[in-house]
Amino acid sequence: CCTVPALLLLAGCGGGSSASSAQPAASGIQERTIKAGIGLNQDHPEGKGLKKFAELVSQKSGGKLKVQPFYDAQLGDDKKMTEALQGGLQEITIPSTSPLVGMIKEFGIFDFPFVFHDEKEADAVLDGPLGQKLLEKLPEHNLIGLGYWENGFRNLTNSKHPVVKAEDFKGLKIRTMQNQVHLEAFQALGANPTPMAFSEVFSALESKTVDGQENPLATIKTSKFNEVQQYLSVTKHVYTPFVFLVSKKFWDKLSPEEQQILKEAAVEAGIYQRELNRAENRKALEELKNAGMEVNEVSEEERANMQAIIKPVIDKFAKEFGEDLVKEMYDQVEKARQ
Ligand code: TF8
Numbered sequence: 001c002c003t004v005p006a007l008l009l010l011a012g013c014g015g016g017s018s019a020s021s022a023q024p025a026a027s028g029i030q031e032r033t034i035k036a037g038i039g040l041n042q043d044h045p046e047g048k049g050l051k052k053f054a055e056l057v058s059q060k061s062g063g064k065l066k067v068q069p070f071y072d073a074q075l076g077d078d079k080k081m082t083e084a085l086q087g088g089l090q091e092i093t094i095p096s097t098s099p100l101v102g103m104i105k106e107f108g109i110f111d112f113p114f115v116f117h118d119e120k121e122a123d124a125v126l127d128g129p130l131g132q133k134l135l136e137k138l139p140e141h142n143l144i145g146l147g148y149w150e151n152g153f154r155n156l157t158n159s160k161h162p163v164v165k166a167e168d169f170k171g172l173k174i175r176t177m178q179n180q181v182h183l184e185a186f187q188a189l190g191a192n193p194t195p196m197a198f199s200e201v202f203s204a205l206e207s208k209t210v211d212g213q214e215n216p217l218a219t220i221k222t223s224k225f226n227e228v229q230q231y232l233s234v235t236k237h238v239y240t241p242f243v244f245l246v247s248k249k250f251w252d253k254l255s256p257e258e259q260q261i262l263k264e265a266a267v268e269a270g271i272y273q274r275e276l277n278r279a280e281n282r283k284a285l286e287e288l289k290n291a292g293m294e295v296n297e298v299s300e301e302e303r304a305n306m307q308a309i310i311k312p313v314i315d316k317f318a319k320e321f322g323e324d325l326v327k328e329m330y331d332q333v334e335k336a337r338q
Pocket residue numbers: 038039040078094095096151177197198199214215216219240
C-alpha cells in the first residue's frame with residue numbers, strides 16, 4: 001500500500017481487497033456506472049468539484065468508468081447516503097464529517113470550535129498524519145476514505161438581530177447539524193439549538209420554525225439563505241471538512257487500476273474544489289451584502305469570549321474522543337502556525 005506518487009499520499013490507502021467475499025477484478029478497467037451523491041447543489045464548489053471528479057474519472061478510464069452525479073440530496077442527506085454506501089446501494093458520497101460522528105466518533109474532534117485560524121492550518125491537519133489516521137478507521141465501518149475536501153469556516157445567519165457578542169446567542173433558535181458537540185456548544189452559549197438535516201433548512205428558516213442557521217459563506221449563498229435571513233454575523237466559529245467516501249463493498253470489487261483512478265481523481269478534484277471554495281468564500285461576503293444582508297464581523301476578543309464559554313463542553317468531549325487524539329490535533333495546528 002502507498003507505493004504511489006507523493007500527491008496521492010493525501011488519499012487514504014486503507015481497506016485493500018483482502019477481507020471481502022466479493023470477487024475483486026484481477027486487472028483492467030471494466031464498464032461501470034458509479035452513483036455519486038452530495039447534499040449541496042451544482043452551483044456550490046462541492047457540486048463543481050464533483051463534476052470535475054466525474055470528468056477526470058472518465059478521462060483516466062478511457063470513458064469506461066462513468067460517474068453519475070446526484071446533487072441537492074436527491075439520494076438523501078449526508079447520513080442516509082453514507083448508510084447507503086455501507087450497504088453497497090450507492091458508490092460515492094462527500095458528506096461533512098459532522099453528521100457521521102454517531103458512526104465514527106473520532107471525527108468529532110473537527111467539531112471543536114475555534115481550533116483552526118485559517119485554511120492552511122486545516123489543510124496541515126487533514127492532509128497530515130492525523131487526517132490519515134481517521135481515514136484508516138473507515139474500512140471497519142465498510143467505508144473507504146480518499147481524502148478531505150472543504151466545506152469551510154461556518155458563520156451564523158438569523159432573522160432576529162446581529163450577533164456581535166456571546167450574549168446575543170441567548171434565546172436564538174438555531175438549526176445545527178446532527179452532531180452532539182455543536183448541539184451542546186450552542187446550548188452553552190444560551191441558544192436553543194435544533195438539529196436537522198441540511199435539506200430541510202431552507203424551509204425551516206422560511207417558515208420561521210428556526211431563527212437561524214450556520215454554514216460557510218459559499219453555502220449560504222448557493223443555497224440562497226439570504227432570501228430568508230436578514231443578519232449575517234462572521235463568527236468563523238468552526239471549520240467543517242468534507243470527507244470523500246467510497247462504498248467498501250464496491251471498492252473491493254475494483255481492480256487495482258480502477259482503485260488508482262478513483263484515488264487520483266478524488267485528490268485532483270479535491271485540490272480544485274478547495275481552491276474554488278476559497279475563492280467563492282472571498283467573493284461571497286460582498287455578494288451577500290449586495291443581496292441585502294446586514295453583515296457584521298465578530299471581533300477576536302468576542303470570539304475568545306465565546307471559546308471560553310464553550311470550554312467545558314470541549315473538555316468533556318475531548319475525554320470521550322480521546323485526549324491523545326485531541327492533543328495531536330492541537331500540536332499539529334501549532335506546528336502549522338509556525
Ligand atoms: C450542513 C452542512 C452541509 C453539508 C452538505 C449538505 O449544514 O454544512 O452543507 O453537509 O452535505 O448540514
